[in-house]
Structures are given as C-alpha cells and as structure tokens.
Amino acid sequence: MANTYTLISSVTVGAGGVSSISFSSIPGIYTDLCLKFSLRGNRASVYDQIYLDINGGGTAATARYVMGNGSSASSGTTGAQIALGTGSTATANTFGNGEVYFPNYAGSSYKSYSAEGVNENNGTEAHASLFGSSWSNTSAITSLLIYNNGGTISQYSTAYLYGIKNS
Amino acid sequence: MPATYEPIATTTLSSSATSYTFSSIPSTYTDLVLVVAGTFTNTNSGGNLRLNGDTGTNYSTTALRGTGTTVYATRSINRSFIAGNEDGSSSGPWIFIWNINNYANASTYKTVLVRASDAGAYVSETAGLWRSTSAINSITFITFDPGISSGTTLTLYGIKAA
Numbered sequence: 001m002a003n004t005y006t007l008i009s010s011v012t013v014g015a016g017g018v019s020s021i022s023f024s025s026i027p028g029i030y031t032d033l034c035l036k037f038s039l040r041g042n043r044a045s046v047y048d049q050i051y052l053d054i055n056g057g058g059t060a061a062t063a064r065y066v067m068g069n070g071s072s073a074s075s076g077t078t079g080a081q082i083a084l085g086t087g088s089t090a091t092a093n094t095f096g097n098g099e100v101y102f103p104n105y106a107g108s109s110y111k112s113y114s115a116e117g118v119n120e121n122n123g124t125e126a127h128a129s130l131f132g133s134s135w136s137n138t139s140a141i142t143s144l145l146i147y148n149n150g151g152t153i154s155q156y157s158t159a160y161l162y163g164i165k166n167s
Numbered sequence: 168m169p170a171t172y173e174p175i176a177t178t179t180l181s182s183s184a185t186s187y188t189f190s191s192i193p194s195t196y197t198d199l200v201l202v203v204a205g206t207f208t209n210t211n212s213g214g215n216l217r218l219n220g221d222t223g224t225n226y227s228t229t230a231l232r233g234t235g236t237t238v239y240a241t242r243s244i245n246r247s248f249i250a251g252n253e254d255g256s257s258s259g260p261w262i263f264i265w266n267i268n269n270y271a272n273a274s275t276y277k278t279v280l281v282r283a284s285d286a287g288a289y290v291s292e293t294a295g296l297w298r299s300t301s302a303i304n305s306i307t308f309i310t311f312d313p314g315i316s317s318g319t320t321l322t323l324y325g326i327k328a329a
Contacts, residue, residue, distance in 0.1 A: 132284025
C-alpha cells in the first residue's frame with residue numbers, strides 16, 4: 001500500500017530571518033493537508049502570535065481558541081491566528097512548535113481546519129493553545145502564508161507541508 | 168522510505184447515519200488516527216467513540232474546552248463511550264482528530280486523545296480511557312442525536328513505528 005503522508009515542501013529560515021513563509025502551487029491531488037512548524041519570532045515578548053493567510057488572504061478566517069499559560073486558561077475568538085509561538089525574549093534557542101490540519105482542502109465547501117501550538121521555554125511563562133478555524137471560501141486551498149506579529153521569523157525556524165491521501 | 172502512515176479505510180456518508188463502524192482493523196500498525204470532518208443533523212449533537220462494540224460503562228474522559236468566551240475542564244467516568252466534543256451544541260462543521268495509540272496490544276488499557284473543533288462554537292482536547300486489555304479491532308463513531316450528516320468523511324489511518 002502506498003505511503004500517503006507525503007512531504008510537499010519545506011522551508012528552513014536562513015540568516016537574518018524572513019517576513020513570512022509561503023507554500024504556493026499546492027497540488028489538489030491529496031485529501032488533507034498537514035502543516036507542521038517550529039518558529040521563533042522577533043516580537044519583544046516570550047510569545048509571538050503566528051498567523052496564516054490562505055490563497056492570498058482575500059477571505060478572512062474566523063476561529064475560536066482555548067489556551068493556557070501555566071497559571072490561567074482563557075478562550076476567545078480570533079481570525080487568522082493559528083498558534084502562540086515563541087518571541088524574542090524567551091529562553092535562547094527555544095522555538096514554538098505547532099500543527100495545522102486541513103481536511104478536504106481541495107473540496108468545494110468552506111474550509112474548516114484545526115490548529116495547535118506550544119512555546120515551552122523553561123521560563124516563568126509559556127503557552128499551549130488550540131484553535132478551531134474556518135475559512136469561508138469554497139475555493140481549493142492552493143497557497144498558505146505563515147507570518148507573525150513581530151514581523152520577522154527568525155533563523156532556524158522551519159515549516160513542513162504534507163499531503164495526505166485517504167486511498 | 169517505508170510506508171508508515173497508511174489509509175486503512177475511508178467513507179463519505181451518502182445519507183445521514185447515527186454511527187459508522189470501521190471493523191476488522193488489522194493489528195499490523197503501531198497507532199491509529201481517525202479523522203472525521205463534517206456536520207451533524209442536529210445543533211446539539213456529539214461525536215463519540217466506542218471500541219470493539221463495547222457498550223459497557225468502561226470509558227472515562229478528561230477534557231479541556233473553550234467556547235470563545237469560557238474555558239471548561241471536565242471529567243466523566245464510567246461512561247459507555249468516549250465523548251469527543253462534550254456539550255458541543257453545534258451542528259458544525261466539525262473536525263475530530265482521534266489518536267489511538269498502541270491499539271493492538273493485549274496487555275494494557277487503551278488511551279485515546281481527540282482534538283475537536285468547530286470555528287463557530289467550540290475547540291477542545293480530550294483524553295479518553297477504555298478499560299479493556301483487548302486489542303482494538305473495531306472503532307465506531309457514533310452520535311446519540313438524530314445523525315451524522317450526509318457528506319461527512321471518516322478516514323482511518325494506520326501508523327507504523329517501523
């Protein structure tokens with residue numbers, strides 16, 4: 001039986017960082033997509049919000065989240081955010097990890113997706129977050145753009161996009 | 168590269184149903200992942216799991232969920248199913264990603280981790296326990312309200328450690 005969890009593309013950020021990470025020309029031959037990332041941003045905080053634009057960002061996403069920071073938990077609504085990543089004042093060499101899962105990304109209905117992230121750093125504050133998101137657009141997902149609140153994604157950050165087939 | 172993440176079975180419901188069962192699951196994998204994406208026919212429906220057709224009160228769960236305004240942490244014991252979206256209160260669209268680890272061993276109770284989300288209602292992570300040492304050979308996704316809607320997709324994957 002064929003292996004159906006296939007790497008479509010990956011990015012490792014080089015020296016100086018980048019403003020965003022993009023995956024374009026995503027083929028429609030899979031059933032689901034899975035995006036995995038390890039990111040550190042330049043926001044002057046222990047955390048940095050991670051966002052996702054789909055197909056150029058013409059349609060805004062909506063989301064609900066639940067998160068904890070080690071001392072309290074909260075829930076709210078948001079838009080394009082998919083995780084709380086790691087910011088520039090967090091312990092050196094720590095990167096926030098996360099995953100976004102897109103079922104039926106090439107279908108003709110609105111796209112729901114699920115995301116989660118963590119930014120543990122052995123400090124006084126860290127976060128774990130879950131997001132349930134919806135992109136109100138019937139187009140197939142053909143591109144994804146990851147960006148952060150701080151504006152720069154740091155060197156050694158990585159992102160991997162996998163395609164998953166159900167047959 | 169060896170095949171380590173394989174589809175075992177998939178379906179897209181052609182009509183609404185109260186449950187769907189994956190049976191005769193081979194024991195050749197290390198872990199299982201069940202992805203369910205779709206809607207319910209009722210706004211107060213829940214997506215639940217039963218293993219090996221066990222309807223006894225052999226399941227328990229601990230859940231963290233957020234509604235967009237409020238956070239809940241809940242526990243349920245001695246239930247006859249694992250609830251994936253406790254008190255969901257929405258017809259969806261929902262995503263359920265069930266991770267069923269070490270499912271084929273015949274020595275330990277089985278732990279399930281499920282992430283459930285509906286952008287319009289709810290997001291949660293739930294840990295479930297099935298108090299049985301039997302290897303899992305069937306999985307039933309079930310709702311106790313009118314139904315799982317036509318068009319909902321359910322796919323079971325097997326993951327091999329080697």
